[in-house]
Amino acid sequence: MKHGSQWLGRGLIGAAFLLPFAAQGANGLNVIESQHGVAETEERLVEAVEGKGLTVMAQVDHQTNAQTVDMEMPATRLVIFGNPAAGTQLMTCAPTVAIDLPMKMLIWEDGETVKVAYNTADYLVERHGIGDCAAPVQEKVGQALEGFAKTAAGG
Incomplete structure (x- = not known):
């Protein structure tokens, strides 16, 4: 029973920690549910990213x-990936965007479901005040991120 009560306590703390993220949905964090487990969702994400010629720079297993x-x-x-062609264009518009690059997608167990989260391209443009400078890549990056997340999640 001790093990279960530890999870309950951590679950409540975790839920309190995640509440701000749920509220930030309008502020650039897109979260979708996966039809697969964490490992398979990660595998599908890596395949999708590499299949489009992007580089997976790191995979972080926070549980381990x-x-x-x-x-x-x-x-x-956490899967960290990027495309120097798109990233460099964004960074020349606003060097501060480099704090958010390369791109990242988070995959985690949330009770009985698995979720995938990522910052939207629109959020990055707004956060760093990039404006029209990013127009040539903003839509492409946004579509790519959404596509990667949906492919990983099985949707």
Whole structure:
């Protein structure tokens, strides 16, 4: 029972932590549900990204990292990827966008569901005050991110 109560406590803390993110949906965080488990969703995302010629720069397994310090958390993975051609165009418009590049997608277990989250291209343009300078790549980046997330999630 101790194990279950630990998860309940962590779940409540985790839910409180995630509330601001749910509220930020209008502020650039797009979250969709996956039809697959975390590992398969990650695999599908990597295949989609690489299939379009982008580079996967890192894959972070937060659950495994937590275990190295004797902590537990639900499966949570971060995939970091990019396209220097698009990223460089954005960074020449506003160097601060580099703090958000390369792009990232988060995949995690949320109770009985698996979710995929990413920052929208519109959010990045607004956040960094890029304006019309990004117009040539903004729509393409937005469509690519949405496509990657849907492919990974199975939708």
